[in-house]
Amino acid sequence: MTDPFAEVVTLLQPTMRFSKVVTAGGRWRVNRPAAGAPFYCAVLEGASRLKVAGQALTLHAGDFVLVPAAFEIDSSSLEPPPGNEVSPVEVAEGRSRVGDPDAPVDYRALIGHCAFGSPDAALLVSLLPDVIHVRDEPRLTTLVGMVGNEARAGRPARDVVLERLLEVLFIDALRSAGAAAPTGLVRGLADARIAPVLRRIHESPAETWSVVRMAKEAALSRSAFFERFTRVVGVAPMEYLLTWRMAMARQLLRQEGAGVASVAERVGYGSASAFSVAFARHVGQPPARYARAVE
Incomplete structure (x- = not known):
């Protein structure tokens, strides 16, 4: 039998265009404008708050968030600082730091942007939920752990392996959303x-x-x-x-x-x-x- 979900994902041609490991300590806040690309975040350690598409989420280690369309995104520590957001400071290739540079690291996440090769991307993305937040899913937790290990290890072909793992995460996150998705093809198939x-x-x-x-x-x-x-x-x-x-x-x-x-x-x-x-x-x-x- 035809699998509509597989057909939409195949037509979308998802790729993970960019990723970096972000570490944080103390109180921090980062804002990304709506002009950005589709976004994902895999929390490897600690917890944070995320505001996107009218939703306020609390993220914990093992959580995965996928935002298929471009929205303004506000990310912060559980207790955000007063005042404006700060920009992440690049500390090495593919690694950034936010918050108090002297505070111990209490948060680590792999974040990045994905891209869709299909010229019908906008049309197909409209069939997906605005925000997909998956937690307490053993398979996804394992995948997030594998992504975290690969991101930290610096082994040969690291970027190629990360891209493949993140593509699997993308597909699995959509599948896992199921009935929890607000609207869209994913919810319909559940x-x-x-x-x-x-x-x-x-x-x-x-x-x-x-x-x-x-x-x-x-x-x-x-x-x-x-x-x-x-x-x-x-x-x-x-x-x-x-x-x-x-x-x-x-x-x-x-x-x-x-x-x-x-x-x-x-x-x-x-x-x-x-x-x-x-x-x-x-x-x-x-x-x-x-x-x-x-x-």
Whole structure:
């Protein structure tokens, strides 16, 4: 059976672009503007507070936080200092220090930015929660520990190993969020009624879908299904279907030799002209022009 989660992650093409180990002592605060890239933090030792996307989190050793979109982020010690934030001081390549330089280290975290290779990244990220915070998950705790050991060891190929470990952390954090995620694809796949519908849409996007048919797959009335899908996934059912079809279409059009008529049929449109109108409305340019631009 098709795995919608795997398809979205594969299309996103996540990579960990930058990482560093941050140590801290005493009272401290660091602020990052909303213009930054998607962010992650693996707490290796101690505790801290994190404010992002309207949420205030307390993080402890073993916790992993992933913020797939760009938001302003405020990080601090459990008792933040008065006044403005401070900038981390680089003490070695890939290592920074914040707080009182004379205080003993009581906090250590691996933080960094991830990047998504897909031109549909914004569209796909909209299907994910704003903030993913995972704790008390033995597998993730083990992975965070492995990341911490690798970050501190300085062994050969350290950066390559860290990138691979962090990619696994990224995927596992999304999987582990499940029903705890506020809205989005992750939450939908944890819902017993919504998950079968999502899997069927991803398995057969070209079929003639309607809200009535989706509701039947979910064994719910039309109104109950529409309300539940919209509340859990964060978008209306037909909007989700369109989003996924357009993401698939863009991927197919980037493949050498993919014709507009063939792509239209594969994503559920009865004619190339109907597909072209929908694609141009959604993407901002006709599919033939889009295909030529990415050649």
